[in-house]
Amino acid sequence: MRRxxxxxxxxIHEAIExxxxxxxxxxxxxSEKEVVWLPPVEPRTVFVLGLNYADHAKELSFTAPTxxxxxxxxxxxxxxxxxxxxxxxxxxxxxxxxxxxxxxGRGARKVKRDNAYEYVAGYTVANDYAFRDYxxxxxxxxxxxxxxxxxxxxxxxxxxxxxxxxxMNLTLRTYVNGKLTQEGNTKDMIFDIPALIEYLSSFMTLxxxxxxxxxxxxxxxxxxxxxxxxxxxxxxxxxxxxxxxDDTFTKDAAKENWAKHLSQL
Amino acid sequence: xxxxxxxxxxxxxxxxxxxxVLKRTVxxxxxxxxTEMLSFDAPVSxxxxxxxxxxxxxxxxxxxxxxxxxxxxxxxxxxxxxxxVNTYSGNGMPIPLPEGVEELEMGAALGVVIxxxxxxxSTSQALEYVAGYTIVNDVSIPHDSVYRPAVNQKARDxxxxxxxxxxxxxxxxxxxxxxxxxxxxxxxxxxxxxxxLIRSVSRxxxxxxxxxxxxxGDVLLVGVPEKAPLAKAGDRVRVEIDELxxxxxxxxxxxxxxxxxxx
Numbered sequence: 053m054r055r056x057x058x059x060x061x062x063x064i065h066e067a068i069e070x071x072x073x074x075x076x077x078x079x080x081x082x083s084e085k086e087v088v089w090l091p092p093v094e095p096r097t098v099f100v101l102g103l104n105y106a107d108h109a110k111e112l113s114f115t116a117p118t119x120x121x122x123x124x125x126x127x128x129x130x131x132x133x134x135x136x137x138x139x140x141x142x143x144x145x146x147x148x149x150x151x152x153x154x155x156x157g158r159g160a161r162k163v164k165r166d167n168a169y170e171y172v173a174g175y176t177v178a179n180d181y182a183f184r185d186y187x188x189x190x191x192x193x194x195x196x197x198x199x200x201x202x203x204x205x206x207x208x209x210x211x212x213x214x215x216x217x218x219x220m221n222l223t224l225r226t227y228v229n230g231k232l233t234q235e236g237n238t239k240d241m242i243f244d245i246p247a248l249i250e251y252l253s254s255f256m257t258l259x260x261x262x263x264x265x266x267x268x269x270x271x272x273x274x275x276x277x278x279x280x281x282x283x284x285x286x287x288x289x290x291x292x293x294x295x296x297x298d299d300t301f302t303k304d305a306a307k308e309n310w311a312k313h314l315s316q317l
Numbered sequence: 318x319x320x321x322x323x324x325x326x327x328x329x330x331x332x333x334x335x336x337x338v339l340k341r342t343v344x345x346x347x348x349x350x351x352t353e354m355l356s357f358d359a360p361v362s363x364x365x366x367x368x369x370x371x372x373x374x375x376x377x378x379x380x381x382x383x384x385x386x387x388x389x390x391x392x393x394x395x396x397x398x399x400x401x402v403n404t405y406s407g408n409g410m411p412i413p414l415p416e417g418v419e420e421l422e423m424g425a426a427l428g429v430v431i432x433x434x435x436x437x438x439s440t441s442q443a444l445e446y447v448a449g450y451t452i453v454n455d456v457s458i459p460h461d462s463v464y465r466p467a468v469n470q471k472a473r474d475x476x477x478x479x480x481x482x483x484x485x486x487x488x489x490x491x492x493x494x495x496x497x498x499x500x501x502x503x504x505x506x507x508x509x510x511x512x513x514l515i516r517s518v519s520r521x522x523x524x525x526x527x528x529x530x531x532x533x534g535d536v537l538l539v540g541v542p543e544k545a546p547l548a549k550a551g552d553r554v555r556v557e558i559d560e561l562x563x564x565x566x567x568x569x570x571x572x573x574x575x576x577x578x579x580x
Contacts, residue, residue, distance in 0.1 A: 096401075096402060097401040097402055097403065099468070119469075121465060121466070122466065122468045122469075123398075123466040123468065124398070124399040124401060124466070124468060124472070125399070126364045126366070126399055126529070126535075127364060127532075128364075128529050128530045128532065129529070186394065186528075188390075188392055188393060188394065188396070189387050189388045189389055189390075189464055190369060190370070190388065190392050190396040190463050190464070191369060191396050191397075191398055191463060191464075191465065191466045191467065192464060192465060192466075193466075194394075194396055194397060194466075195366075195397040195398070195399075195528075195529065196394045196395075196397070196528050196529075199397070199528075199529050200528050200529055201436070201528075201529055201530050255415065255469055255472075255473055256401075256403055256404075256472050256473050256474055257403045257474050259402070259403065
């Protein structure tokens with residue numbers, strides 16, 4: 053089954069896919085353009101893998117890691133399907149990263165790889181945008197690169213684990229304005245899904261609803277304001293996102309200070 | 318007396334009460350209770366963000382290494398990390414010592430609790446977004462390199478005791494002038510002050526919210542002073558911060574805990 057969280061007609065709903073349409077939990081059937089798509093799981097603890105595809109590590113001129121390179125994201129960075137992501141004016145290189153997202157289904161501690169899939173609820177698609185201009189060599193990649201508001205689209209669907217025969221053999225593709233720019237396969241991960249669950253749960257508790265973004269293959273190119281970026285994983289879904297500029301976001305501390313100053317005159 | 322918010326274990330309600338920071342007492346239903354008589358949960362519910370190298374001494378300790386590989390240059394923007402929800406713990410709860418680890422770093426941190434969504438706030442308004450302040454022990458497995466994110470070293474279960482309470486913002490005269498001390502088995506092991514922060518509390522809020530929103534209930538740790546004291550199994554650790562009180566926890570080997578608590 054494919055599950056979603058959507059806003060429709062003034063409320064937030066759990067929903068499922070039904071014959072290409074969306075059925076809300078109250079039974080109403082609506083079209084996918086009528087809803088606002090939310091992340092299919094409310095993010096809490098979210099792990100992200102860096103350099104988890106050998107070809108991407110090479111592309112970024114890194115040797116592949118011997119231990120998973122993991123960082124965390126906060127809830128502020130996630131947005132749903134058809135959302136907008138901001139490209140700051142001062143950025144010269146902003147790239148997408150199409151990633152298979154693994155959603156944990158139940159509490160996991162010290163899980164062995166042979167049992168790891170028992171802890172998976174399902175899969176979705178994530179786009180882990182990066183802003184290379186902001187990279188610094190401390191706890192790299194840091195949150196200024198990876199945890200900006202609305203910079204991690206995720207969705208549209210959470211696909212039940214039982215619907216995916218082999219999550220380690222899925223094609224990932226990214227299209228910018230309809231043109232294919234990234235293509236890879238989950239079989240090329242350095243640390244596969246069972247390895248990641250075994251690794252993380254070896255030192256901390258994973259909870260239901262936690263998400264692991266498993267890294268991206270090669271093929272990252274710069275994206276500009278106005279671009280439509282579609283990240284797609286075979287059998288999981290097609291996640292669309294549009295890049296917008298600073299002018300969409302009118303909040304500016306300096307302007308606010310000025311407004312406050314004027315109001316006090 | 319200061320106004321504070323806290324959470325008693327097993328109770329869903331966040332209490333709002335008067336506390337005496339020096340006497341370590343809470344007033345409930347007209348009676349005074351010592352904090353040692355109460356069981357606390359972490360008094361916050363949002364995301365906890367830590368900041369690396371925000372004490373002048375901590376950056377200084379790295380010395381010229383900041384100009385050498387892999388760092389190559391000193392940090393420019395605030396360096397953040399996340400303490401995920403499995404790390405949250407309350408006053409009096411054990412800090413699990415993982416198998417095969419001898420000592421843990423006690424990271425004494427002032428926690429700034431956010432009161433309303435803060436996005437690109439200005440310096441003069443930054444403190445308006447603060448609900449209050451709390452004490453956090455940002456526990457880590459010692460690690461020298463800060464090149465790669467330290468999830469393995471910082472995100473273990475129970476590695477982020479918080480509390481016992483959140484003291485309301487206006488009860489704290491100046492968050493940039495608070496003495497921070499760590500005691501292990503009642504012996505003072507560290508003393509520093511938030512006056513030594515590279516980015517003051519308001520500056521930190523400005524620089525962080527420049528690229529990400531801090532939401533109501535989120536906690537921004539202002540940093541951990543240099544030379545974090547090490548604690549081993551059985552040690553009783555107390556982090557004290559002026560005007561906020563103290564947060565006390567004991568290091569217990571993971572193997573002696575059941576579900577994170579000592580039965």
